[in-house]
Amino acid sequence: MSHSTLRSALICVLAILVPMQLLAADSASAMLYTSGPAWLNGTEVPRSAAVFAGDLVQTKADSSASINAAGSSVMVLSDSLVKFQGPTVEIEHGAVRVATSNGLATQAGEVTVKPAGNTWTEFQVTDVNGQVQIAANKGDLTIQDQQGTTTLSQGQQTTKDDTSQPEKKKHKKRGAGAATAAGGGILSSTAAIYTGAAIVGAVTIWVILQGDEPTSPVCPTNPCN
Numbered sequence: 483m484s485h486s487t488l489r490s491a492l493i494c495v496l497a498i499l500v501p502m503q504l505l506a507a508d509s510a511s512a513m514l515y516t517s518g519p520a521w522l523n524g525t526e527v528p529r530s531a532a533v534f535a536g537d538l539v540q541t542k543a544d545s546s547a548s549i550n551a552a553g554s555s556v557m558v559l560s561d562s563l564v565k566f567q568g569p570t571v572e573i574e575h576g577a578v579r580v581a582t583s584n585g586l587a588t589q590a591g592e593v594t595v596k597p598a599g600n601t602w603t604e605f606q607v608t609d610v611n612g613q614v615q616i617a618a619n620k621g622d623l624t625i626q627d628q629q630g631t632t633t634l635s636q637g638q639q640t641t642k643d644d645t646s647q648p649e650k651k652k653h654k655k656r657g658a659g660a661a662t663a664a665g666g667g668i669l670s671s672t673a674a675i676y677t678g679a680a681i682v683g684a685v686t687i688w689v690i691l692q693g694d695e696p697t698s699p700v701c702p703t704n705p706c707n
Contacts, residue, residue: 510535510568511551518545520558535568541576553584570594577608581620590614591644598622598633614642 512533514520520527521540533539533549540563541547549556549566558564562576571578573590580588581604587596590609595616597603603621607614616625616634623634627642634640 512566513550514539515548515550516541516545517547518542520545520547533566535566537566538574539564539566551586554580554582554586556580556586573607573609575609577606577610579606580604592628593642593644594626596624598624609644612644614644616640616642 514522514527514531514533516527516529519542521538522531522533523538527547539547539549539558541558541560543561546560547558549558549564549571551568556564556566556571557579559577559579562578563574564576564578565572565574569585570587570589571580573588578588580586581602582597583600583602585597585600587594588605588607589595590607591612591614593609593614593616595605595607597605599622601621603623604619605621605623606617606619609615616623617639618634618636621636625632625634625640625642627644
């Protein structure tokens with residue numbers, strides 16, 4: 483393959499790959515703001531930090547944290563451990579208060595809670611030792627569990643029994659120490675996304691800067707002097 487052909491191919495790959503990578507990063511990112519001691523993937527957050535899909539947010543008994551994403555806000559209440567997944571948040575232990583206009587869902591074990599419509603919705607989900615308490619503060623909710631799908635009307639509350647995961651219940655009973663780092667998929671890793679884009683860009687630039695004629699050990703410069 484000639485340098486010109488390789489150069490054209492790499493430019494096309496870069497034009498397709500980089501926007502896809504940046505879109506993947508933007509679609510699952512948010513900002514974290516803390517009130518009191520809180521951890522992000524096991525590291526204490528002083529005041530604020532960027533959050534990406536797969537990240538773990540943990541608060542102590544005297545602290546809370548707010549995850550602000552496009553169209554949604556998630557208040558992580560005290561003594562909670564939550565995993566941010568972009569379109570959803572997963573409660574490992576504790577409680578969250580959600581306000582969303584784009585259908586952000588909350589998962590607690592086998593129970594999934596999400597807005598019933600596309601309107602502004604506010605609700606709270608608490609998951610402690612297998613008991614999932616749900617409150618529809620504004621707007622109706624759709625609740626899905628092993629029993630099926632139900633609707634919770636605005637102003638109502640309900641409790642779901644999540645007893646299908648005994649291992650998770652043991653995990654919930656641990657202390658409020660710092661959480662271990664979370665591992666996400668390749669496209670969910672910010673470092674992998676931008677490292678990949680940088681590598682592709684560097685290779686493309688290198689090829690572009692080369693001449694159309696290959697060099698040789700006999701003639702290291704092009705054209706030969």
